[in-house]
Amino acid sequence: MDDKVVEFAGILRKNGIRVSSSEVIDAMQMLREISLGEREIVKDALRGALVKRAIDIRPYNEIFDLYFSDAGQLLGNPADDLANRLINGGAEGMEEFQHMMQNAIEEMTGELSELTEALMRGDRGKIDQLLHDAAEKAELSEIQNVLQVGQFANRIRQALNLDGVEIDLQKLQDKLRGKGMPEEVIEETFKQLEGRIEKLREAIREFVQNQLELEHYDDLTRARDEQMMNRPLYQLSADDVQRMKDTVQRLVERLKSIIQIKRKRKKRGRFDVKKTMRESMQYGGIPFHLKFQDKIIDKPDIVVLCDISDSVRNVSRFFLQFVYSLQEVFSRVRTFVFVSELGEATPFFGEFEVSQAIEKTLWGDVVNTFAHSNYGRALEMFRRDHFSSVREDKTYVIVIGDGRNNYNVANEWVIRDIQAKAKRVIWLNPEARSSWGYGDSEMTKYLEYVDEIHHCQNLNDLAKVIDELIKAELS
Amino acid sequence: MFNDINDVIKKLAEQDYIADQRIGTLVYLAAKLEKPILVEGPAGVGKTDLARRVAACLGRELIRLQCYEGLDESKALYEWEYSKQLLYTQILKDKITEVVADAKTLEEATDRIYNQDDVFFSERFLLPRPLLKAIESDEPTVLLIDEIDKADSEFEAFLLEVLSDFTVSVPEIGTLEAKHKPFVVLTSNNTREMSDAIKRRCLHLYIDFPDGQRELEIVRMKVPGVQDELLKDLVDFVQEIRKKDLKKIPSISETLDWARALTLLNAQSLGDEIVQGTLNTILKYEGDVIKAERELRHFLDRKRAEAANPAEVKDEKKEFLN
Numbered sequence: 001m002d003d004k005v006v007e008f009a010g011i012l013r014k015n016g017i018r019v020s021s022s023e024v025i026d027a028m029q030m031l032r033e034i035s036l037g038e039r040e041i042v043k044d045a046l047r048g049a050l051v052k053r054a055i056d057i058r059p060y061n062e063i064f065d066l067y068f069s070d071a072g073q074l075l076g077n078p079a080d081d082l083a084n085r086l087i088n089g090g091a092e093g094m095e096e097f098q099h100m101m102q103n104a105i106e107e108m109t110g111e112l113s114e115l116t117e118a119l120m121r122g123d124r125g126k127i128d129q130l131l132h133d134a135a136e137k138a139e140l141s142e143i144q145n146v147l148q149v150g151q152f153a154n155r156i157r158q159a160l161n162l163d164g165v166e167i168d169l170q171k172l173q174d175k176l177r178g179k180g181m182p183e184e185v186i187e188e189t190f191k192q193l194e195g196r197i198e199k200l201r202e203a204i205r206e207f208v209q210n211q212l213e214l215e216h217y218d219d220l221t222r223a224r225d226e227q228m229m230n231r232p233l234y235q236l237s238a239d240d241v242q243r244m245k246d247t248v249q250r251l252v253e254r255l256k257s258i259i260q261i262k263r264k265r266k267k268r269g270r271f272d273v274k275k276t277m278r279e280s281m282q283y284g285g286i287p288f289h290l291k292f293q294d295k296i297i298d299k300p301d302i303v304v305l306c307d308i309s310d311s312v313r314n315v316s317r318f319f320l321q322f323v324y325s326l327q328e329v330f331s332r333v334r335t336f337v338f339v340s341e342l343g344e345a346t347p348f349f350g351e352f353e354v355s356q357a358i359e360k361t362l363w364g365d366v367v368n369t370f371a372h373s374n375y376g377r378a379l380e381m382f383r384r385d386h387f388s389s390v391r392e393d394k395t396y397v398i399v400i401g402d403g404r405n406n407y408n409v410a411n412e413w414v415i416r417d418i419q420a421k422a423k424r425v426i427w428l429n430p431e432a433r434s435s436w437g438y439g440d441s442e443m444t445k446y447l448e449y450v451d452e453i454h455h456c457q458n459l460n461d462l463a464k465v466i467d468e469l470i471k472a473e474l475s
Numbered sequence: 476m477f478n479d480i481n482d483v484i485k486k487l488a489e490q491d492y493i494a495d496q497r498i499g500t501l502v503y504l505a506a507k508l509e510k511p512i513l514v515e516g517p518a519g520v521g522k523t524d525l526a527r528r529v530a531a532c533l534g535r536e537l538i539r540l541q542c543y544e545g546l547d548e549s550k551a552l553y554e555w556e557y558s559k560q561l562l563y564t565q566i567l568k569d570k571i572t573e574v575v576a577d578a579k580t581l582e583e584a585t586d587r588i589y590n591q592d593d594v595f596f597s598e599r600f601l602l603p604r605p606l607l608k609a610i611e612s613d614e615p616t617v618l619l620i621d622e623i624d625k626a627d628s629e630f631e632a633f634l635l636e637v638l639s640d641f642t643v644s645v646p647e648i649g650t651l652e653a654k655h656k657p658f659v660v661l662t663s664n665n666t667r668e669m670s671d672a673i674k675r676r677c678l679h680l681y682i683d684f685p686d687g688q689r690e691l692e693i694v695r696m697k698v699p700g701v702q703d704e705l706l707k708d709l710v711d712f713v714q715e716i717r718k719k720d721l722k723k724i725p726s727i728s729e730t731l732d733w734a735r736a737l738t739l740l741n742a743q744s745l746g747d748e749i750v751q752g753t754l755n756t757i758l759k760y761e762g763d764v765i766k767a768e769r770e771l772r773h774f775l776d777r778k779r780a781e782a783a784n785p786a787e788v789k790d791e792k793k794e795f796l797n
Contacts (some may be wrong), residue, residue, distance in 0.1 A: 026510065033508070048512075282557070284561065
């Protein structure tokens with residue numbers, strides 16, 4: 001079993017779950033303490049030793065099921081012992097047949113293959129073991145792609161000698177017939193056995209499929225993740241949205257922890273005479289403890305201006321998602337959204353859960369979303385009503401939008417004012433750089449007064465922006 | 476100690492704690508392998524309670540260390556009792572004068588005091604904090620380190636040292652070794668990711684919200700006297716509402732609060748008028764409550780339909796299961 005644990009841990013590692021050697025040893029020790037017969041307990045125990053992060057639980061469960069695929073279980077539930085039933089069970093008057101059956105089986109001991117007996121007894125454990133042995137013989141771990149599934153399934157069938165089982169059954173049938181068992185009983189019995197063999201065939205195929213998935217589980221999921229990271233934000237499906245939520249959450253967590261480190265580092269301030277003296281009173285004035293002032297720490301202050309007009313609506317959903325998470329993590333985030341008018345969405349985000357808040361925002365609960373975007377007007381409104389939300393040299397202002405202004409007045413002077421007052425102005429634009437300044441895009445005008453500008457079209461871009469934010473914050 | 480996994484589950488049940496198989500397995504293994512167990516999961520699923528009940532099962536004392544930001548060694552491990560030391564020197568002034576009375580030089584006097592050092596830096600003046608208490612205890616104990624995620628990462632590193640060999644070195648006294656390895660339970664609410672080092676040393680148990688059956692048993696046990704019909708509906712409803720997109724998902728403790736509130740109000744079923752006003756016992760945000768009220772109406776409608784035409788609904792369910 002130890003080899004199995006080592007191999008299993010290897011597969012987990014391949015899939016990005018961190019497993020250390022000491023944890024593998026724990027797992028081995030654990031398995032000595034419990035009965036291996038109960039799959040669920042083994043699963044729980046291994047999970048306790050090997051999986052330490054909540055996000056790894058889902059992949060772990062999947063990999064466990066693939067790796068320790070209970071091939072017997074694939075057979076469905078043939079737990080009832082057919083041979084036994086024939087021998088002991090059955091209606092009255094069947095005693096005769098039972099006797100016959102028992103005799104026949106006894107006489108044929110040694111003649112029937114292990115698999116035949118296991119099938120008759122419905123011994124899933126045995127079938128499972130035989131299947132794994134056969135898989136090893138067929139070198140199943142070499143499987144490369146889907147096209148080989150049939151081929152490998154065939155090899156396993158041969159290794160199992162499935163054809164031999166049919167011959168065995170034929171022999172048994174003949175024997176019973178020779179003993180004078182009625183035809184309909186024989187037929188009934190063997191129909192069931194045939195059914196089991198059929199199921200076993202399916203199970204073998206599924207088993208091979210599992211193995212293939214296991215070998216390439218890593219590639220599959222990673223490919224999926226990577227694809228999503230690079231896919232334009234407006235092409236994501238509902239499932240992707242969930243994953244995207246997780247990803248954003250992780251990004252935000254990272255941002256948060258780094259900022260905490262920074263706060264910690266800066267915390268200890270000047271020597272505090274008053275506090276030290278007060279503290280030393282109980283020791284007769286001897287300063288046992290030196291006390292320092294806590295430095296006042298600036299919490300990051302973020303103001304977000306997010307365009308939610310039609311042209312960027314699908315993207316802004318994701319940006320809003322990001323902003324929502326920001327607002328949950330940091331205490332000082334104010335979110336403004338605009339199309340033609342500008343409104344504050346902060347209280348909304350505080351009150352409602354995320355999808356509802358975003359839905360409400362996008363459907364016009366904050367500002368009229370059926371207008372045409374007008375950056376100039378929105379900026380002017382911000383300057384007039386909310387300029388005080390930008391604190392002198394303390395606030396990061398993040399503008400999200402494509403800068404397409406429908407040929408209205410650009411009012412870039414507002415951005416200039418903001419830049420003069422804020423710590424940094426960051427603009428995230430979902431449009432490619434090459435199209436800035438063309439048509440009704442006023443990006444070139446705004447660019448002048450922006451400290452950082454990012455073309456931000458997918459999650460990867462967003463991640464990069466966050467990394468840079470962190471760097472700026474730390475330096 | 477425990478005999479096997481079922482024994483754990485049984486003994487915990489005797490202590491009014493309904494454990495599922497996973498909890499049982501991990502507690503059993505942690506006890507058997509003498510490893511600390513790190514319990515994570517959403518707030519209010521009974522992480523702290525688990526430690527308490529395990530202590531009760533084993534008949535051990537529970538020593539609890541509540542973590543918070545700024546918690547340091549002196550609060551967690553030990554502290555010298557300065558004031559007591561000072562008091563003693565004051566009281567024993569005469570004696571000290573006597574000791575140094577016939578010393579000829581300052582150096583000799585210092586030496587004599589130095590020789591008496593041990594008196595003032597002995598365990599007598601050591602104020603044991605939870606960790607040292609657990610190590611020093613004559614009886615085996617259960618050590619609960621609660622909400623470890625609230626402590627700083629430096630403290631986490633320090634904890635590692637203690638958890639790995641259960642010895643503490645006090646410079647003035649020497650190394651104190653644990654007489655019995657305590658059963659250690661750490662809990663975390665996941666406000667931050669714990670360091671890999673600490674995770675490596677612990678077995679990991681993730682407790683999620685319970686399934687309907689387990690929650691039913693828990694409520695029945697903790698809030699006796701809820702009528703079966705109401706109890707079932709209540710749990711079903713909470714289970715359902717957890718799947719909804721809420722700002723704060725109700726946990727077991729909230730289910731229990733609600734059950735208590737409904738018993739106090741003498742509610743007979745979820746359809747009662749008074750129930751509407753009690754939803755804020757399980758939900759903490761206005762938006763959530765509004766949503767839940769709507770959900771409750773749907774829930775009751777569905778139930779009524781079920782009651783009116785049980786056969787049909789049952790068939791549907793069956794089909795779904797197949």
